[in-house]
Amino acid sequence: MDDLQRAIEKRKSTDPEFAENFDKGYEEFKIGVLLKEARKSAGFTPEALAEKLNTKKSAISRIENHADDIRLSTLYNYAEALGKKIKVTIQ
Amino acid sequence: MDDLQRAIEKRKSTDPEFAENFDKGYEEFKIGVLLKEARKSAGFTPEALAEKLNTKKSAISRIENHADDIRLSTLYNYAEALGKKIKVTIQ
DNA sequence: CGCCTTGTTCACTTATTTGTTAACATTCGC
DNA sequence: GCGAATGTTAACAAATAAGTGAACAAGGCG
Numbered sequence: 001m002d003d004l005q006r007a008i009e010k011r012k013s014t015d016p017e018f019a020e021n022f023d024k025g026y027e028e029f030k031i032g033v034l035l036k037e038a039r040k041s042a043g044f045t046p047e048a049l050a051e052k053l054n055t056k057k058s059a060i061s062r063i064e065n066h067a068d069d070i071r072l073s074t075l076y077n078y079a080e081a082l083g084k085k086i087k088v089t090i091q
Numbered sequence: 092m093d094d095l096q097r098a099i100e101k102r103k104s105t106d107p108e109f110a111e112n113f114d115k116g117y118e119e120f121k122i123g124v125l126l127k128e129a130r131k132s133a134g135f136t137p138e139a140l141a142e143k144l145n146t147k148k149s150a151i152s153r154i155e156n157h158a159d160d161i162r163l164s165t166l167y168n169y170a171e172a173l174g175k176k177i178k179v180t181i182q
Numbered sequence: 183c184g185c186c187t188t189g190t191t192c193a194c195t196t197a198t199t200t201g202t203t204a205a206c207a208t209t210c211g212c
Numbered sequence: 213g214c215g216a217a218t219g220t221t222a223a224c225a226a227a228t229a230a231g232t233g234a235a236c237a238a239g240g241c242g
Contacts, residue, residue, distance in 0.1 A: 027226080031163070031179050038181050046219060054166055061220055063200095068167070071199070072122070074162050083200060088122050089178045090129050090170050137189060147232060152190050154230095162199080164230070 014053045032067030035078060051080045075085075123158030126169060130155075133173045143172045 023041075039049055039060075046057040046064075063070055063078060072088070079086045130140055130151075137148040137155075144151075154161055154169060163179070170177045 013150050034179075034181050041199080047217090055200080057135065057219075058203080058221080059201065065220075066199095069164050069199070071160055071162055071164060072166065073159065075163065075179070076159070081181050081236080087165070087180045087182060088125075088181075090173075090175050091178060136187080139186090146230080148189075149191080149233080152226065156190075157229095160229070165230080 031075075032064045034065040035062060035067060038079070038082050038084055042084075044082065047080055049078075053055075100154075122166075123155045126158060126166075127155045129173050129175055133175075135173065140172060143149070144168060 006066075039046070046060040048051075050057045050060050062069050065076065069076075072086075099130075122134050130137070135143075141148045141151050154165065158166075160179040
């Protein structure tokens with residue numbers, strides 16, 4: 001079971017509403033997990049990334065766990081600090 | 092010249108900083124244009140879409156022209172009202 | 183041109199996110 | 213288990229986006 005699967009199961013067990021709606025297509029949630037995985041694979045702790053972004057690790061944690069209510073520009077900054085790019089498409 | 096090209100040229104002519112940075116890869120700007128094109132192809136005027144989103148046409152205009160500093164959830168709502176889905180990836 | 187629709191911008195208020203600190207939880211190595 | 217590093221959550225102030233109304237600009241169409 002990979003990180004994404006684990007995170008989903010964990011959230012399902014602690015958030016009944018999420019569990020109920022997951023199969024209906026709540027995609028937003030996954031973004032935070034993608035961000036977190038990108039950060040880890042780039043070898044950053046939340047604190048290290050926070051420093052690069054001139055903020056604090058608590059803010060990083062908030063981004064990764066509530067990625068549906070963040071600003072697009074915040075998303076861009078986060079990705080840029082990892083040397084990655086955010087791609088937004090509409091389909 | 093399509094809408095995207097036209098919009099880029101217009102902004103280049105009125106926003107020197109944008110013009111200077113465009114070729115460096117400022118992708119964010121394009122999102123607003125994508126949204127606007129999606130709205131048009133779905134046959135919505137700003138006012139009609141605004142009504143669906145319980146807001147006003149001025150808000151729609153703001154979203155389409157300043158799409159880099161909007162909330163992700165706003166983006167989702169906008170797309171959902173058009174029967175489309177926003178996809179965010181990191182690469 | 184003159185009129186109507188569409189679209190943009192501004193100013194103001196309200197709602198929400200972000201920065202920050204501190205407390206708490208979790209994970210990992212010893 | 214214990215301690216240290218990593219990660220999460222809550223609360224508050226400060227910054228910023230969204231809601232709104234009105235004035236203005238641009239685009240068709242008669």
